[in-house]
Amino acid sequence: MKFFKAYDIEIIKLKEGKHEFTFPVTDEFFKHFEDNVIVNKGDLTALITISKEANLIDAIFDIKGSVELTCDRSLELFDHPLETSQRVRYKYGPEEAEINEEIFMITRDTPNINVAQLIYEFIILAIPAKKIHPDHVYEMDEDDFDAEGELVYSSDEIDENEPEQGEESSDSEENTDPRWEALKNLKKKD
DSSP, X not given: OHHHHTTEEOGGGOOSEEEEEEEEEOHXXXXXXXXXXXXXXXXXXXXXXXXXXXXXXXXXXXXXXEEEEEOTTTOOEEEEEEEEEXXXXXXXXXXXXXXXXXXXXXXXXXXXXXXXXXXHHHHHHHSOSSOOOGGGOOOOOGGGBOTTSOBOOOOOOOOTTSOOTTOOOTTTTTTOOHHHHHHHHHHHHO
């Protein structure tokens, strides 16, 4: 496809050393991916730094910009700033193959590598699992975030019948679900 040829890097012509390539990632880019349901619009720049050596090619993808996402809470569209850096290695071998997500095998006479699919995948991986519009992010407690600082759960409603953290409910024994009691009895048998 003609569009994807613009994302080719002619590695066969490169001499050993570092080389930089810049690729625009716009709305037109996302239209060419059929399975794309997460991102339809964006304005990013992909800077790819290639270090060519005798036996391998090391490529660092630095992608910066913003993508338009749909809020999981309000279904409003919003621009989400995105910045990611990923590394891929191309090793020379007898045939072209993907060894794992980070290492690809290419032949010595491979004329070029196309980076469009990798750019797309790195953008998709950099999008947070929970997409919240900036207007809907409220003051959060530390307990609402997981170890990496991502929002896990938020609720403004407080159940007044529920005991505060550290307090015991006076009628906790009376309201215990019988299924939990059966499970506790199984644990005691072991």
